[in-house]
Amino acid sequence: MVLAGRGERAETRGPGAGAFVGLVLVHSGPDGAGEAARLLSWYDARARIAPREVPCGCRREDGHADPRCPHCGGSGHRTVMENPDAKFASARPVKRWQDWSLSELADLAAGRCRVIVTPDGEWHERGHGSDEQWRAQARDLLADHAHFAAIAYEFTSPDDGENGGMA
Numbered sequence: 001m002v003l004a005g006r007g008e009r010a011e012t013r014g015p016g017a018g019a020f021v022g023l024v025l026v027h028s029g030p031d032g033a034g035e036a037a038r039l040l041s042w043y044d045a046r047a048r049i050a051p052r053e054v055p056c057g058c059r060r061e062d063g064h065a066d067p068r069c070p071h072c073g074g075s076g077h078r079t080v081m082e083n084p085d086a087k088f089a090s091a092r093p094v095k096r097w098q099d100w101s102l103s104e105l106a107d108l109a110a111g112r113c114r115v116i117v118t119p120d121g122e123w124h125e126r127g128h129g130s131d132e133q134w135r136a137q138a139r140d141l142l143a144d145h146a147h148f149a150a151i152a153y154e155f156t157s158p159d160d161g162e163n164g165g166m167a
């Protein structure tokens with residue numbers, strides 16, 4: 001149980017450099033795992049989505065694409081299949097709480113946890129703010145969902161490919 005000892009990482013099986021821990025809050029009940037998987041599928045880099053056209057990066061301010069562009073051949077658009085909302089490459093549940101105390105989970109969330117996914121499917125990620133800001137945000141989110149089950153996941157980061165930019 002990787003998360004059992006807060007503060008002491010299981011170095012042999014703990015998250016690697018591109019890994020992080022998150023909490024998924026779901027309705028209590030036997031389908032909690034399936035519900036969490038459904039919520040997380042929105043953010044899965046492996047999710048298959050319909051091919052769609054996006055503006056090619058070669059399109060210039062005057063609206064013209066580069067006619068020699070190898071990606072779009074000058075059309076100004078290219079077809080992509082990556083999940084635009086991808087947040088992780090893999091997700092592995094490591095611990096589940098049916099009943100939990102706010103202080104217990106708030107401590108965990110303020111520590112190694114970087115993400116809280118609420119039952120509405122929102123992905124709340126630790127930003128660049130201070131530890132105290134994240135602690136307060138995590139505590140508020142948990143307090144708002146006191147009657148939900150919580151599942152801790154270990155995630156691996158998606159590759160920082162061309163999909164990671166603001167294009």
Ligand SMILES: [Zn+2]
Pocket residue numbers: 056057058059065066069070071072073074075076077
């Ligand atoms: Zn192009």
